[in-house]
Amino acid sequence: MSIERRAVSNERRAVSRKQWLRICSVACLLAGPAAVAQEIPTYAPPPAMPADMAKLPHVVLMSMGGTIASRGDTRLNITNYGGKGAPRVDPQHWVTDLPELKGIASITLEDQRAPQDRPTGSETHEDFARVAKRLNELAADPGVDGIVVTHGTNTMAETAYYMSLVVKTDKPVVFVGSQRPWTGLSGDGPRNLYDAVRVAASKEARGKGVLHCMDQFINTARDVDKTSAYRVDTFKGVDVGAIGFADPDKVVFYREPVRRHTSGSEFAGKDFQSLPAVEVAFAYRDAPGYLIDAMVEHGVKGIVVEGTGAGSPTGSETEAIKRAQEKGVVVVATARTNSGRVQDTPRRREAKIVPGDNLVPEKARILLQLALTQTSDLAEIQRIFTEY
């Protein structure tokens, strides 16, 4: 099997073996024999193996979990799957269920899931930092051609954007997930996973930053956003669209991103064990400023305002922003419209509010956190928001 065939450091092997033992014991305790993904036809003949396996690109398939790594009790359960007591899909199960993967890449598996007893949606910066460090290591390994990371879809865009700023590489790093669990009828996971590996294995994906591939669309980490709670076409490059497709005949790119990322990022390759606290304040009619005051009392270094229209906070929030700025807190404006740019206007300059360009608030937060690790100068932070 190709998993162990590649030269990997002893340390890496040891870690992954340890993880394997843990996974296997957990899986056996909870699940008994693992259920096979039910929507994958089993009658199809296995694909022909390429004559020279050694020439296949080496792709590391890293699991950060997600719906794609979840099981439901029935095929029709596509909303209430996973959780405590439900066995997860281990990385090995993907490869077993999708033997076609062996025809397109030499795959090494890596498990970076949070412990199963931790509730969903509770990734912490610890997870970010651990995975970022590991991605930087893998990217520096000359034996690795590309990396696929599975992730839950809810916050996948945030994790992908963070990685696009801190991973120093030109190799493809492709985030993938699914809207339906691995066991769901007409589940999107298997095709998404297969396509993500194809993209990670493609030469064309090099230098395009951290990518996202689901529903056959290839999007950039910076611009992709989850736009629908349950539909399988949920991920869109908001405003600026996809940059390519994973189509049946080939992986094809029409665009490359212009904003700085990965090897072009000034944050790349650094190990951020912690980041300055930055919170998001949502604006709505009568939104009070005391929530912003509370953020400042809790010691935030930055606040991202998710403003109405073109990025406007309410009157009460505006007063609170002034109080926050007096204490050295940096304020960035984004728009709750989820589309369009917050512009650099004379009035906003006077108010010392940095325009967040077209970043969604949760991504502006990540960029501001990273910016604050090296400066609190507003002109410099403005530069960073213009370039990334």
Added chain:
Amino acid sequence: MSKLFVALALSSLFVAYQARADVDLPGVALFTTGGTIQSKGAHRQKLMEYSDGRVTPQELLDDLPELQGIAKIDVTEISNIGSGGMNTALQLKLAKAINAALAKPGVTGAVVTHGTATLEETAYFLNLVVKSDKPVVLVGAMRPFTAVSRDGPFNLYNAVRVATSPQAKGMGVLIMLNDEINAARDTTKSNTYRMETFVARDLGPLGYADSDRIVFYRRPLYRHTTKSEFDVGALDDLPRVDVTYAYQESDGVAIDAFVAAGARGVVLTGSNADAVKKGQTKGVVFVQSDRKGAGRVVESARQMERGIVTSDNLPPQKARVLLRLALTRTTDLKEIQRMFNEY
């Protein structure tokens, strides 16, 4: 009301500030071809059937004095027609004029006014034959010159801004309406009357002409302008290529007729195996496109067996533009398929 006043005061300050910086303004070659942006209606509320006079290039400039603050404009009138009347002769004249203008060192970029109905075809044609990395920006309007809340002036102002923007260099031919900077290859008119009509389905715009600055998020990767192998410098016509529309029970009558009329290529949106085979025996090249308006026609062994070139994600009207240029160089199917994969 007071907010409006402040906005007006600010914008006039903005204009005044820009007008002062008149030293060494970039040169922009403006080519006018007509279209709604140069059309007049009988009254201000008239948004259709506006055929009550044409707007001359000078009227366009007089209408927009703010342009003098951002560029030195040199106007050439190519035509003053609706885009339904755009033809090969005019397109070739336009392409040659643009190439001549952009070869001058004092010219930073070119702007072309055009009717919106076929604007995307001219834009893609220019994307393949302009021999410069200087910006070429096509602009139009959805509402006539005479209409209340017309979009033309700001579109034209933004087009000139983009044509002078260093960031727009090397991006290929661009389309500028509705504040959005779109790529000629990927953009299509998607709505009969709305002002956000130009969209690059799936792929989105390259950037925006916003009040604070011109901003780009994307760079197109398919070959264009300086990387294009096509040259119309010595041509005064292009091979005839037609398009068939597919629907239930559509038969080969149209294909037969196109072939009989001398078409050297036909773009298909469906399949009519017999008519295609007949055409192929006469040396006609067939390209498979699709009528959906988004998504790729993928390369497949079956299409190759049938000797049909696949159009990638070009809509039929643009597959026609590329096939006409391809046929100026070759009739080899593999070579034409390569072109459809690269442009």
